[in-house]
Amino acid sequence: MIQRRDLLAAGLASLAAPLAARAETWPARPLKALQGFAAGGNADTIARLLGAEMARGLGQPIVVEAVTGAGGTLASAAVARAAPDGHTLLLATGGHAVAGALYEKLPYQTVGSFQMVSTITFFPFLLLVNPASNLRTLAEVAAQAKATNGGIAYGSAGVGSTHHLVGELLGKSAGIPMLHVPFRGDAASLTALLGNEVPMVIAPATAALPQIKAGKLRPVATTGPARWAGMPELPTVAEQGVAGFDVRSWAGWMLPAGTPQPIVERLHAETQKALQLPTVRSRLEEMGGEARGSSPQEMTAMVAAEVQKWSRVIADARIQRL
Template sequence: MKKLLNTVCAVALLALSWGAVQAQTYPSKPVKIVVPFGPGGFTDVVARILGVKLSESLGQPVVIENRPGAGSMIGSDQVAKSAPDGHTLLIVSSTHVISPWIYKSVPYDPIRAFAPVSKLVDSPYVLLTNPKVPAKNVQEFIALAKAQPDGIHYASSGNGSAQHLIGGLFASMTKTQLKHVPYRSSNLAATDLVAGVVESSFAGVPNALAQVPNGRLNALAVTSAKRIPQLPNVPTMQEAGVTGFDATIWLALLAPAGTPASIVNRLNSDVAKIMSTPETQKAMYDAGVEVSLSSPAAMSQLMVSEMDKWGKVVKEAGIKLE
């Protein structure tokens, strides 16, 4: 028995020593952050702000790779199957824990296939309309949609995306029949919205800030429970008459499951320092998001609770994809 205990202790000490060695030598090559959405959306914007500062902190280049498609599953699957050495990371949105409720098949377990590093930011979405749409507020938009069943379209960054889900939630809560039009990125969706190809979109704050002040798009409401400082004159959905509507999206940094705790903790510490600086916080504010950090353990718990929360939303909204 004593020999067995000695063996167990030796193995544990060896694992700790190996983890310490990995932490000291990490990173040994460029780090890649996969963004499972197209360029131009707020996930991409946050990734690029973080990437520049993280490169300085790690002493290695940090490359941002956009891998959009299938409601963020293509990029996420790539990282889930990557070596768990901290050199391939993933920035996800709430979509990450929504996909299992929408798609019949997800090629990875959104919880078990990843090692959470940290929550990064929170952000609402904004109901935007093309100026040619005669509705000037949410109630007029609802009335217009009811008068033209399936005649009002809303663009999103893809099937199963947060934009898609929030649009479905809005349609469900207002008993309207909005026609969903999926794009490969929120940037492409915004481009067609400005051009008048589609009438509306539940877009990220960066897209709103790029188009609303110059009058190219109208902002009818934000999806959070409180107004946001970047668009102080835009009401919340609840203020606009959609009682109980509150849909804020988060972003988080993940690594593949099995990544040593020493590396995860190193990344968590570096991210916390970067995101807490006035310079980064201003950049995030300008991008329309609010810095919101966490420990790896707290992020893991949040993912589990959010998966349960959005599962109920998906069922109530009746959203399902093949």
């Protein structure tokens, strides 16, 4: 029995040895950070911002690549099947959890195929109307919705987008009849709002800030748990009568499952260092977000909870799964 136990221990040690050696020599080459959306967009900008600062401490550059399509799932799939050696990261967003709820079959598990590192930023959505309208509060939106056959139409970045699901959750939570009108991205939905094609749009602050500052769009509410620092005069949905309403998107780093723990800890530490830099924090705030890191365990629990939340919203709204 002792001999068999010793052989088993030796076998386990031999399996662990390559992982330990890999962690000791890491990073051996430039890192790749994949993100699933257009170059120049929020995800791309966040990945480049954090990657540039983290590269200083790692001694290797972090090269950001856009793997676009299917709501970010192509990038997620590429990272899930990458070697778990710490050289391939995913800049995941709130859409990662939405996809886990929306798609019936994915080539990866939304949580189980990944090793979480840390969240980077959280940002709320805004309820936006045309300033030519008489809508200034959520109560006025609700009143118009109830007086309109079919409810108030709202534009979003597309069917199954987080924006779409925010509207569905708001309608259910506040008892507001909502009619979804999908567009191809934020720019198209905001153009439709400017042209009075829809009376309201749900979009992230980054997409709408230039038009808000120019007086071309009017924000009615923000969806976070507290007022957004970039627009402190704007009340939240919760402040306007929908207790506990809190919907924000987020961005964070993930690795392939099985990445050695020392590498996870190093990337986590470098992320936290970058998030403490005033230049990084101010840039994230300019984009409409709040710089906020987390432990890998906290991020794992958050993503799992998000998948469950959006699964319920999709089922309640009878949105067809893809």
